[in-house]
Amino acid sequence: xxxxxxxxxxxxxxxxxxPGGTFTSPNFPFQYDSNAQxxxxxxxxxxxxxxLIFWFFLKKNLKKPNPSLHLHxxxxxxxxxxxxxxxxxxxxxHLQTDESVGSIGFKVNYKEIEKESCGDPGxxxxxxxxxxxxxxxxxxxxECQFGFELIGEKSIICQENNQWSANIPIxxxxxxxxxxxxxxxxxxxxxxxGYGNNLNCIWTIISDxxxxxxxxxxxxxxxxxxxxxxxxxxxxxxxxxIGTFTGAEVPSxxxxxxxxxxxxFQADHSMSGRxxxxxxxxx
Ligand SMILES: [Ca+2]
Numbered sequence: 001x002x003x004x005x006x007x008x009x010x011x012x013x014x015x016x017x018x019p020g021g022t023f024t025s026p027n028f029p030f031q032y033d034s035n036a037q038x039x040x041x042x043x044x045x046x047x048x049x050x051x052l053i054f055w056f057f058l059k060k061n062l063k064k065p066n067p068s069l070h071l072h073x074x075x076x077x078x079x080x081x082x083x084x085x086x087x088x089x090x091x092x093x094h095l096q097t098d099e100s101v102g103s104i105g106f107k108v109n110y111k112e113i114e115k116e117s118c119g120d121p122g123x124x125x126x127x128x129x130x131x132x133x134x135x136x137x138x139x140x141x142x143e144c145q146f147g148f149e150l151i152g153e154k155s156i157i158c159q160e161n162n163q164w165s166a167n168i169p170i171x172x173x174x175x176x177x178x179x180x181x182x183x184x185x186x187x188x189x190x191x192x193x194g195y196g197n198n199l200n201c202i203w204t205i206i207s208d209x210x211x212x213x214x215x216x217x218x219x220x221x222x223x224x225x226x227x228x229x230x231x232x233x234x235x236x237x238x239x240x241x242i243g244t245f246t247g248a249e250v251p252s253x254x255x256x257x258x259x260x261x262x263x264x265f266q267a268d269h270s271m272s273g274r275x276x277x278x279x280x281x282x283x
């Protein structure tokens with residue numbers, strides 16, 4: 001008797017049909033198993049005039065983009081894109097995980113749409129959409145709410161291949177301030193209640209020429225791998241990086257080489273941590 005351990009993988013997935021529904025990775029929203037192989041096949045009921053749409057909520061504690069999510073056909077292999085429209089009446093989803101610790105997985109809503117439609121791409125968080133047609137040659141225009149900055153395309157068009165010409169833009173909240181006092185505190189927005197989403201904050205600490213600036217991290221808690229604080233030695237975006245920090249590990253003290261430090265904080269479109277509390281002094 002021989003036992004083949006090569007096939008000691010868990011299998012999952014299913015065959016699904018329209019007009020719509022939801023499925024998730026195994027155990028969602030808890031961590032999925034390692035060494036799993038899942039295949040979902042979604043087939044539209046009306047084979048003549050239907051496409052499928054997916055919304056992904058890929059989880060966020062991945063240390064690296066692995067386990068990978070393979071989408072078929074391969075040209076649609078864009079796991080971060082929220083909306084994917086199939087080119088035929090069928091779509092495959094293949095999840096393969098390795099032995100490393102998994103993330104909490106994903107959830108997919110699918111539904112059939114008309115053959116000439118690109119599907120509803122949604123509206124950006126903190127944004128406004130003009131236009132509500134999703135058919136070939138329809139155009140959607142986007143603006144951001146007051147105080148937010150638009151990153152990406154201001155308008156997108158539904159192309160003949162049933163794909164939007166670009167992803168919808170994002171609206172970010174810019175926060176800028178300068179610190180010139182010899183000592184002070186830098187707090188992330190709404191610390192410690194959570195800093196929210198779509199942020200791009202830049203704080204500049206300027207001390208007397210010839211002095212240096214010391215940073216002490218009193219508290220630090222960011223969404224790991226998706227929200228970042230970068231500390232740069234100087235006042236420009238191109239200044240050398242002293243450190244880049246994410247997650248919940250409190251960084252140790254930092255000292256500038258010059259008399260100016262630039263703190264850049266970026267938060268993505270979902271999930272937040274407490275934020276950070278940093279004190280500085282110069283000498
Ligand atoms: Ca985030």
